[in-house]
Amino acid sequence: MPLPFEQQSRESAKAFAAFRAYLDMGPQRSLDAVARKLAKSLPLMKRWSRRHDWASRVDAHAAHLADLERLAIEALARDKAIAWEKLHEPQKIAEWKLRTEYYELALEGIRRWKAKPERCGSLEGLARLGEVFVKLGRLASGMPTEHVEHTGEDGGPIRVEFEVALKKIYGKPAGAVVEAEVVTEPPPTAPEPRQLSEPAKGAQSA
Numbered sequence: 001m002p003l004p005f006e007q008q009s010r011e012s013a014k015a016f017a018a019f020r021a022y023l024d025m026g027p028q029r030s031l032d033a034v035a036r037k038l039a040k041s042l043p044l045m046k047r048w049s050r051r052h053d054w055a056s057r058v059d060a061h062a063a064h065l066a067d068l069e070r071l072a073i074e075a076l077a078r079d080k081a082i083a084w085e086k087l088h089e090p091q092k093i094a095e096w097k098l099r100t101e102y103y104e105l106a107l108e109g110i111r112r113w114k115a116k117p118e119r120c121g122s123l124e125g126l127a128r129l130g131e132v133f134v135k136l137g138r139l140a141s142g143m144p145t146e147h148v149e150h151t152g153e154d155g156g157p158i159r160v161e162f163e164v165a166l167k168k169i170y171g172k173p174a175g176a177v178v179e180a181e182v183v184t185e186p187p188p189t190a191p192e193p194r195q196l197s198e199p200a201k202g203a204q205s206a
Contacts, residue, residue, distance in 0.1 A: 004060035008052065015048045022049075023058055099137040106130050 002008060005023065007016040022034040022045075031045040049055070 004057045
């Protein structure tokens with residue numbers, strides 16, 4: 001099936017040639033201009049335009065060109081990304097090798113320090129060496145090298161706001177003070193001692 005801006009099955013060669021001339025005129029196209037260019041009558045151009053729907057075919061052609069342009073831009077971006085990746089790959093490999101060397105040096109220094117700490121001094125140099133190989137490793141693997149701390153508007157830590165939760169629970173507006181009544185229960189009281197009933201007189205005499 002032909003595209004909308006290609007020759008259609010019921011469109012004559014002359015009608016399609018007129019449409020192509022109309023299409024190629026660009027944004028300033030008009031039926032009167034294509035009639036003068038082809039030495040055809042304006043009523044004929046209007047009849048062909050209505051019969052073969054020139055207006056929608058021009059729109060379809062513009063959309064087609066936009067799609068082609070988008071695809072070309074995407075393909076160019078992919079090609080550039082691949083080229084940059086190929087260019088960066090040797091650098092990443094070199095950085096990783098250097099990171100491995102620093103890592104081995106750090107391990108050797110730690111082993112020597114553990115064996116004879118009094119002769120190796122402080123661990124400050126080893127700590128710096130470790131920082132270097134960690135940073136190189138993260139660079140080579142494409143990981144971030146800096147820790148970004150997220151803070152609130154005033155630069156302090158991010159605070160969790162509970163006003164919304166309070167409003168849902170107590171029906172108070174945000175920021176209102178919620179009054180809560182403290183109910184205290186009386187302490188439990190010891191049971192009263194049972195009173196012994198007086199013995200019967202007969203029992204006392206017995």
